[in-house]
Amino acid sequence: xxxxxxxxxxxxxxxxxxxxxxxxxxxxxxxxxxxxxxxxxxxxxxxxxxxxxxxxxxxxxxxxxxxxxxxxxxxxxxxxxxxxxxxxxxxxxxxxxxxxxxxxxxxxxxxxxxxxxxxxxxxxxxxxxxxxxxxxxxxxxxxxxxxxxxxxxxxxxxxxxxxxxxxxxxxxxxxxxxxxxxxxxxxxxxxxxxxxxxxxxxxxxxxxxxxxxxxxxxx
Amino acid sequence: xxxxxxxxxxxxxxxxxxxxxxxxxxxxxxxxxxxxxxxxxxxxxxxxxxxxxxxxxxxxxxxxxxxxxxxxxxxxxxxxxxxxxxxxxxxxxxxxxxxxxxxxxxxxxxxxxxxxxxxxxxxxxxxxxxxxxxxxxxxxxxxxxxxxxxxxxxxxxxxxxxxxxxxxxxxxxxxxxxxxxxxxxxxxxxxxxxxxxxxxxxxxxxxxxxxxxxxxxxxxxxxxxxxxxxxxxxxxxxxxxxxxxxxxxxxxxxxxxxxxxxxxxxxxxxxxxxxxxxxxxxxxxxxxxxxxxxxxxxxxxxxxxxxxxxxxxxxxxxxxxxxxxxxxxxxxxxxxxxxxxxxxxxxxxxxxxxxxxxxxxxxxxxxxxxxxxxxxxxxxxxxxxxxxxxxxxxxxxxxxxxxxxxxxxxxxxxxxxxxxx
Numbered sequence: 341x342x343x344x345x346x347x348x349x350x351x352x353x354x355x356x357x358x359x360x361x362x363x364x365x366x367x368x369x370x371x372x373x374x375x376x377x378x379x380x381x382x383x384x385x386x387x388x389x390x391x392x393x394x395x396x397x398x399x400x401x402x403x404x405x406x407x408x409x410x411x412x413x414x415x416x417x418x419x420x421x422x423x424x425x426x427x428x429x430x431x432x433x434x435x436x437x438x439x440x441x442x443x444x445x446x447x448x449x450x451x452x453x454x455x456x457x458x459x460x461x462x463x464x465x466x467x468x469x470x471x472x473x474x475x476x477x478x479x480x481x482x483x484x485x486x487x488x489x490x491x492x493x494x495x496x497x498x499x500x501x502x503x504x505x506x507x508x509x510x511x512x513x514x515x516x517x518x519x520x521x522x523x524x525x526x527x528x529x530x531x532x533x534x535x536x537x538x539x540x541x542x543x544x545x546x547x548x549x550x551x552x553x554x555x556x557x558x559x
Numbered sequence: 560x561x562x563x564x565x566x567x568x569x570x571x572x573x574x575x576x577x578x579x580x581x582x583x584x585x586x587x588x589x590x591x592x593x594x595x596x597x598x599x600x601x602x603x604x605x606x607x608x609x610x611x612x613x614x615x616x617x618x619x620x621x622x623x624x625x626x627x628x629x630x631x632x633x634x635x636x637x638x639x640x641x642x643x644x645x646x647x648x649x650x651x652x653x654x655x656x657x658x659x660x661x662x663x664x665x666x667x668x669x670x671x672x673x674x675x676x677x678x679x680x681x682x683x684x685x686x687x688x689x690x691x692x693x694x695x696x697x698x699x700x701x702x703x704x705x706x707x708x709x710x711x712x713x714x715x716x717x718x719x720x721x722x723x724x725x726x727x728x729x730x731x732x733x734x735x736x737x738x739x740x741x742x743x744x745x746x747x748x749x750x751x752x753x754x755x756x757x758x759x760x761x762x763x764x765x766x767x768x769x770x771x772x773x774x775x776x777x778x779x780x781x782x783x784x785x786x787x788x789x790x791x792x793x794x795x796x797x798x799x800x801x802x803x804x805x806x807x808x809x810x811x812x813x814x815x816x817x818x819x820x821x822x823x824x825x826x827x828x829x830x831x832x833x834x835x836x837x838x839x840x841x842x843x844x845x846x847x848x849x850x851x852x853x854x855x856x857x858x859x860x861x862x863x864x865x866x867x868x869x870x871x872x873x874x875x876x877x878x879x880x881x882x883x884x885x886x887x888x889x890x891x892x893x894x895x896x897x898x899x900x901x902x903x904x905x906x907x908x909x910x911x912x913x914x915x916x917x918x919x920x921x922x923x924x925x926x927x928x929x930x931x932x933x934x935x936x937x938x939x940x941x942x943x944x945x946x947x948x949x950x951x952x953x954x955x956x957x958x959x960x961x962x963x964x965x966x967x968x969x970x971x972x973x974x975x976x977x978x979x980x
């Protein structure tokens with residue numbers, strides 16, 4: 341096969357895969373693009389059977405990942421944290437978590453809000469970001485999974501008076517991040533921890549807080 | 560350092576043609592408005608407002624004839640126009656002039672549009688002029704003289720040498736100004752003049768408080784939302800300059816820490832478009848020069864679609880410049896991107912994905928819209944795209960696998976061209 345023929349074939353494969361899921365509600369595709377002599381396909385964490393089908397049909401012409409992990413190897417294609425750690429406490433700020441659903445199906449995602457409250461006596465200007473949470477074993481900082489899709493986020497600048505609060509949206513998923521534990525987290529009860537980065541104006545420095553207080557059951 | 564200024568503190572009126580606006584002829588001597596403020600140090604607020612309205616009217620509707628307006632301390636509004644007898648312009652000013660304020664129409668050689676185009680061209684040439692030994696501090700249209708005035712920095716030894724090379728003519732501190740103006744006029748024509756004194760550079764503190772004309776990669780915000788300006792582009796049809804940033808940042812009026820950038824002209828992101836970008840109209844112009852970090856800059860000299868395996872640089876205003884990100888794939892369609900600004904999901908086409916092999920975050924919140932480029936073997940960069948988002952895989956907000964919209968796709972959809980140095 342000449343390089344041109346290979347490129348044309350890859351383009352056809354890409355179009356074929358994209359077309360079969362186009363307009364499908366809850367499409368299993370997270371992304372599809374052209375890698376080095378392969379079509380790169382990222383699937384949602386519950387799309388193992390589709391990954392098997394694609395490999396069977398296209399073989400080495402596709403490179404497939406499912407959730408956080410390569411398929412079928414099951415090793416992570418990105419560097420994932422195993423535990424969470426807060427850092428610094430520059431100001432009287434408390435971050436708490438509120439989640440929209442307390443029960444989610446394995447493979448699904450949930451959304452929620454982080455409330456950032458000024459617990460001090462003076463007004464503060466703070467830039468803050470928090471876009472995704474991690475599933476942890478309840479009461480620990482040990483990560484078992486999270487959201488494996490792409491995120492687009494802006495920075496947020498808040499001016500919060502004493503006792504006041506502002507909120508940020510976040511998403512949490514059920515893709516497994518644990519080595520050797522499959523592509524989805526096991527059903528069970530988890531705590532959602534949301535890392536919140538903060539920088540308070542006025543030289544009080546930066547901090548990474550962990551918003552806690554959300555629990556979720558994966559079924 | 561690079562401002563467009565439309566009114567100058569000193570103007571030399573070359574030829575007063577006529578008091579062409581009918582209401583102005585009677586008003587010059589004894590109208591209440593004129594007499595009431597004849598002895599005042601500044602004209603009344605009402606006259607100032609009128610003069611501003613004339614400027615706005617002329618610039619927005621008669622740019623090919625109108626050149627500028629200037630209010631004298633005595634309360635006389637001088638209107639500079641290429642054609643002093645431009646009937647529609649005179650009629651429009653008359654319609655504005657309900658109180659009979661005094662107006663002079665003054666014939667000049669270049670219009671507002673011509674002066675702005677010349678000034679923008681000078682701005683775009685900033686980087687290569689610097690290489691030729693001319694360090695521009697400011698330039699601005701002077702409607703009264705029909706020229707764009709430049710102000711330059713006192714030359715260092717290296718500048719004398721560079722200019723001598725560029726001109727192929729011996730240059731020293733005595734003839735530097737003459738030689739510099741000569742080179743400017745060779746490139747931009749006789750419409751360029753030069754201030755008689757050297758100036759010190761305006762200090763933009765960095766990418767957080769840039770002023771017009773804007774560099775690529777400014778930190779911009781609107782209503783508490785922080786994003787990054789991507790590459791500046793020029794409209795192929797309109798000739799207007801636009802800054803591009805991510806569509807998911809939302810629409811509105813954008814500011815730097817120093818001044819207003821402009822308002823969203825078109826936000827191309829919708830539920831079905833796949834285009835995560837928006838254009839911001841730059842009345843003050845944009846440059847093809849990108850912040851690399853802090854206060855450092857690099858000329859943008861071209862654009863490319865990177866090969867898989869190539870290294871590219873992400874440069875959002877929160878994270879700063881992160882080099883060495885290896886391209887995983889191109890031409891990607893990404894489905895269901897989570898936008899935490901609005902809490903919704905959307906798709907984006909024509910994306911480039913790259914991963915930092917050391918696990919360094921290439922994008923954090925607030926970097927959206929920022930420039931992605933590839934360094935050349937010299938000190939220039941080639942534009943690659945504008946930042947969309949990241950693959951969340953860390954212990955804090957941000958990621959080391961990042962995506963950006965291809966610059967060629969952006970050009971194609973928006974009918975614009977990258978501004979280069």
